[in-house]
Amino acid sequence: MxxxxxxxxxRRARLSVERLLILKQAELSLAxxxxxxxxxxxxxxxxxxxxxxxxxISDLGAATHQVQIAEQRLxxxxxxxxxxLLFLTHLRGY
Numbered sequence: 327m328x329x330x331x332x333x334x335x336x337r338r339a340r341l342s343v344e345r346l347l348i349l350k351q352a353e354l355s356l357a358x359x360x361x362x363x364x365x366x367x368x369x370x371x372x373x374x375x376x377x378x379x380x381x382x383i384s385d386l387g388a389a390t391h392q393v394q395i396a397e398q399r400l401x402x403x404x405x406x407x408x409x410x411l412l413f414l415t416h417l418r419g420y
Contacts, residue, residue, distance in 0.1 A: 327335075
């Protein structure tokens with residue numbers, strides 16, 4: 327092969343590789359954009375879940391407090407009932 331043909335072949339090969347490089351760069355850029363969008367969507371989802379968790383924890387704290395109040399009232403009602411029975415028993419002379 328003559329030098330001119332070798333240079334032409336080398337030039338064609340180089341141009342082909344450059345086109346492939348440009349194509350791969352475009353693919354990489356597109357993949358990077360998709361990853362960025364997915365990361366943003368996941369950040370929004372994480373914020374939403376955190377907010378929901380905070381709300382659930384708050385609701386759970388309020389519910390726990392209400393249960394404690396109900397337990398105290400039940401205990402007081404039972405104590406009152408016990409004392410009333412003792413008082414009635416005392417009045418009847420048993």
